[in-house]
Amino acid sequence: NAGVTQTPKFQVLKTGQSMTLQCAQDMNHNSMYWYRQDPGMGLRLIYYSASEGTTDKGEVPNGYNVSRLNKREFSLRLESAAPSQTSVYFCASDLHRVGETQYFGPGTRLLVL
Amino acid sequence: DAKTTQPPSMDCAEGRAANLPCNHSTISGNEYVYWYRQIHSQGPQYIIHGLKNNETNEMASLIITEDRKSSTLILPHATLRDTAVYYCIVRVNNQGGKLIFGQGTELSVKP
Numbered sequence: 001n002a003g004v005t006q007t008p009k010f011q012v013l014k015t016g017q018s019m020t021l022q023c024a025q026d027m028n029h030n031s032m033y034w035y036r037q038d039p040g041m042g043l044r045l046i047y048y049s050a051s052e053g054t055t056d057k058g059e060v061p062n063g064y065n066v067s068r069l070n071k072r073e074f075s076l077r078l079e080s081a082a083p084s085q086t087s088v089y090f091c092a093s094d095l096h097r098v099g100e101t102q103y104f105g106p107g108t109r110l111l112v113l
Numbered sequence: 114d115a116k117t118t119q120p121p122s123m124d125c126a127e128g129r130a131a132n133l134p135c136n137h138s139t140i141s142g143n144e145y146v147y148w149y150r151q152i153h154s155q156g157p158q159y160i161i162h163g164l165k166n167n168e169t170n171e172m173a174s175l176i177i178t179e180d181r182k183s184s185t186l187i188l189p190h191a192t193l194r195d196t197a198v199y200y201c202i203v204r205v206n207n208q209g210g211k212l213i214f215g216q217g218t219e220l221s222v223k224p
Contacts, residue, residue, distance in 0.1 A: 004156075033211065042200065042214030043157065058211060090156055092212075101147075102212055104156035 002026055004105035006091050012111045013081045021076040021108050023091030029103075031096035032074035034058075034066060036087040037107075043090060049074055050096055081112045117201045122219045125195075131188040133218050135201030138182040145204045146177060147212065148186045150197040157200065157214075160186065191222045 007022045025032065030051050035043040035058075045058030049068040063085060065077045074093075078085060088109050094102040118136040125131040137146060147162040161168055161175045163184075168175045174187040188195055200217040 035214075037154070042216055043212070044214070045211045048211055088154060092156075101159050101162065103159065106156050107154070 004091055004093055004103050006089075006105040006108050008108060009106070010109045010111075012113065013078075014113050015082060017081050018077065018079050019081065019110075020078075021089055021091075021110075022073070023075065023105060024073045025091075025093040025103075026072065027093060027103065028071070029093035029095055030071075031094050032068065033092040033102070034064075034074070034076045035090045035092065036060065036085075037090065038087050046076065046089075078110075081110075083112045086110060086112045116213075117203060117215050119199075119201050119215060119218045121216060122221070124221050124223060125188075125191045127193060127222055127224050128190055131186075131191040131195065131220060131222070133186040133188075133199050133201075133220065134183065135185070136183045137201070137203050140181050140203050142181075146175070146181075146184050147202045147204050148173070148175065149200045149202065149212075150195075151200070151217070152194075152197040160199075162204070191220075193222050193224065196220060196222045 004025045033048040034046040037043045044060050047066040049055045052071045055066050067075045088107045090107050091105040092102050094100050145162050145164050148160040149157040151157045161173050163175045177184045198217040198219050202212050
C-alpha cells in the first residue's frame with residue numbers, strides 16, 4: 001500500500017513550456033486534490049475532484065487544468081508555465097466523508113525559469 | 114469558512130510536553146478540527162482530529178473547549194523529530210471537503 005504517489009519529484013521548466021504532474025492513490029479514495037505551497041506559506045487548493053468524473057476549481061486555479069483519469073489517478077497540467085508557478089505541488093486524497101482523513105503525497109518541486 | 118489563528122512560532126524542550134494552541138471562534142457545529150504537521154517541506158502528515166470530545170492517539174492528544182472556539186494539540190513527550198510546522202485546520206465539508214491551511218505554528222524542539 002503506497003498511499004499517494006506523485007511524479008516527477010522535481011522538474012525544471014522554461015517559461016512557456018508545458019508539463020503534466022501525475023498523482024495516483026491506492027486507497028480506493030473518492031476525492032482527490034491538488035495544492036501548491038509557496039515558500040513560507042501554507043498550502044492553497046488549486047483544483048479538486050470530489051468523485052470520479054467531476055472536477056472543480058479551488059482557490060488558485062488560473063494557469064492550470066486537471067484530469068481525473070479514473071478513480072486512482074488525478075493529473076495537473078500546466079499549459080504554458082510561468083515563473084509565478086514555481087512552487088511545490090502536493091496531491092492528496094480522501095474518502096470525502098465527514099470526519100475522514102486526507103492523505104498527502106510527497107510533493108513535486110517545480111522551478112520555472 | 115471558519116478560520117484559525119495560531120502563534121507563528123513556539124519552542125519546547127526535548128522530553129517536555131508541547132502544547133500548541135489554536136483559535137477557531139467561527140467554527141460551525143458540524144465542522145471538525147484537524148491537525149497536520151509538515152517537516153522540511155515534505156507532504157503534510159495527519160496527526161489527529163476531533164469534533165467535540167477530547168481525542169487521543171499514539172501521536173498526540175487534542176483538547177477542544179466546550180464552546181468549540183479553541184483547541185490545544187498536546188505532544189506529550191516532544192522529541193527533536195517533532196520539530197515541524199503544525200497546522201490547525203477546520204474542515205470544510207461542502208465543496209469537496211477541502212482543507213484550508215493557514216500559516217501554522219513553527220515548533221522548535223530543543224535539546
